[in-house]
Amino acid sequence: MAQLSGVAIPGLGQAAPTAASSAPAVAASVAVHELQANSEWRFEVAIGRSIEVKVLSGTAELFGTELALNHTYTFRGTKAAIFTWHGCRIEVTGACEEYTAEETPMVLYVNTHFALEKLRDDASKGKGESPRVLVVGPTNAGKTSLVKLLTAYAIRMGRQPMVINTDSREGLLSIPGSLTATPFASIIDVEQGWGSSPTSGPSPVPVKLPLCYYYGLPSPEDNTRLFKPVLTRMALAATSRLSDDQAIKDSGMIIDTPGVVSQGKGGYDLISHIVSEFSVNIILVLGSERLHSDMLRRFSGYRTTTGETITLVKLDKSGGCVDRDDEFMRQTREAAIREYFFGDPKRTLSPHTQQVNFDDATIYKIREANPMLASFLPGGEEDTELELYEKVEPSSMILNCILAVMYAALNDSQETIRDATVMGFVYVAEVDEKKRRMKILAPLNTRITDRPMIWGSWPEATMSLIG
Ligand SMILES: Nc1ncnc2c1ncn2[C@@H]1O[C@H](COP(=O)(O)OP(=O)(O)OP(=O)(O)O)[C@@H](O)[C@H]1O
Numbered sequence: 001m002a003q004l005s006g007v008a009i010p011g012l013g014q015a016a017p018t019a020a021s022s023a024p025a026v027a028a029s030v031a032v033h034e035l036q037a038n039s040e041w042r043f044e045v046a047i048g049r050s051i052e053v054k055v056l057s058g059t060a061e062l063f064g065t066e067l068a069l070n071h072t073y074t075f076r077g078t079k080a081a082i083f084t085w086h087g088c089r090i091e092v093t094g095a096c097e098e099y100t101a102e103e104t105p106m107v108l109y110v111n112t113h114f115a116l117e118k119l120r121d122d123a124s125k126g127k128g129e130s131p132r133v134l135v136v137g138p139t140n141a142g143k144t145s146l147v148k149l150l151t152a153y154a155i156r157m158g159r160q161p162m163v164i165n166t167d168s169r170e171g172l173l174s175i176p177g178s179l180t181a182t183p184f185a186s187i188i189d190v191e192q193g194w195g196s197s198p199t200s201g202p203s204p205v206p207v208k209l210p211l212c213y214y215y216g217l218p219s220p221e222d223n224t225r226l227f228k229p230v231l232t233r234m235a236l237a238a239t240s241r242l243s244d245d246q247a248i249k250d251s252g253m254i255i256d257t258p259g260v261v262s263q264g265k266g267g268y269d270l271i272s273h274i275v276s277e278f279s280v281n282i283i284l285v286l287g288s289e290r291l292h293s294d295m296l297r298r299f300s301g302y303r304t305t306t307g308e309t310i311t312l313v314k315l316d317k318s319g320g321c322v323d324r325d326d327e328f329m330r331q332t333r334e335a336a337i338r339e340y341f342f343g344d345p346k347r348t349l350s351p352h353t354q355q356v357n358f359d360d361a362t363i364y365k366i367r368e369a370n371p372m373l374a375s376f377l378p379g380g381e382e383d384t385e386l387e388l389y390e391k392v393e394p395s396s397m398i399l400n401c402i403l404a405v406m407y408a409a410l411n412d413s414q415e416t417i418r419d420a421t422v423m424g425f426v427y428v429a430e431v432d433e434k435k436r437r438m439k440i441l442a443p444l445n446t447r448i449t450d451r452p453m454i455w456g457s458w459p460e461a462t463m464s465l466i467g
Helices: 106-124 143-156 224-244 246-251 265-277 289-299 326-342 371-376 414-419
Strands: 030-035 039-044 050-058 072-076 079-084 088-093 097-101 132-136 162-165 178-183 211-214 253-256 282-286 311-315 352-357 363-366 389-392 402-406 422-432 437-442 453-455
Touching (some): 030 039, 132 143, 143 253, 162 224, 178 224, 211 224, 211 422, 224 246, 224 414, 265 289, 289 311, 326 422, 389 414
Parallel strands (some): 132 253, 132 282, 162 253, 282 311
Antiparallel strands (some): 030 088, 039 079, 039 097, 050 072, 162 178, 352 437, 363 389, 402 422, 402 453, 422 437
């Protein structure tokens, strides 16, 4: 199977690719592992390190995506597992933490996939609605991995599921801070994962563009007054995309959520919001009895806009799920940003720098909800009088920050800018307060001064990307 990149994400247009760099990692220790049927090889590669894996015989898959025989896959700074249904031999070059597990919830997961397939089949025959699946569960319960697996299996059956990411902490083929809706038609790039790898370059295969919106804060609870309407807007766009394309419509949606929404009252209200906006008809609850029972209570008797009830399914967490500490997550975000501008080892990109005068830039800073203030207001409500964004002058505060360039006009209202899709992201490489100008790094040499830009606190300012 060829290595295909997922999709192209907003990058201020399309760039011509430059030659891919080769330079494989220096060969280190080589080990061959014999995996029995239904077992999985779990591995962790530190940030800045890489390993190479080759399937020598048998069949193997990574979160549902089949690995090609004798192809060398390179994994960098990642935690993942290679599973085999029928047994396989793999060759691993390089050092990583690893072990083999025989107990996995894969049968449960694949049965869930087949149940979804049955619904898709019925929907394509006009008997019922296609599945719109919401995955909830505590942090690091394996939600994103399950979403990947269900997506990969659906693609293997020739489906084109729409994958929705409502977790701004990690991007899905986009920079963290964004919320995306992506129709998947080609296989997932197993080396890059999908949580971290945006690209502003062209994809080797014709792809469908994701819809990308900007929230700019790490948790939905940081500013529900901003999160909810952005999510509503994305749901509208995703639903209309679905109704335009029969293949996507029959395949349905798979929605990933941040762990924080599964943690009680405020979060549950956000789950209800997602359920109603996306007309969710299936909720998969991963790794928590309590959450399952809370969801049962909340959604029993609930009907979607099309009159369907919600099916709740409780699934076990995989023993392979690992906690990712803050430092690992920070480095992963930084790698995602670097990749957005500079590409990956397979596809090098050439970003452009441009000088922008302070007076020519229109920047809106996201206001964060003030929890102190909220606690004084009736019902803990946020102050609805305050505008969502504050128009700001550039200053040294903005150095090393990411700005989202929005598909909107400079004089549009804050609501219009909020509801707009992202045209691309830029990075502030230098700020000269005396000369009142800044150096901006952008994927392409496009004018950015005729668009409003949003400055959030997520992703946080990174280390210098250039120089
Ligand atoms: N079977 C497995 N073997 C090895 N690693 C795994 C396995 N399943 C998941 N992981 C890893 O565990 C980590 C947590 O999984 P994942 O990201 O799917 O959880 P999550 O519930 O989406 O997390 P979050 O709440 O932070 O969004 C990831 O690094 C993932 O690659």
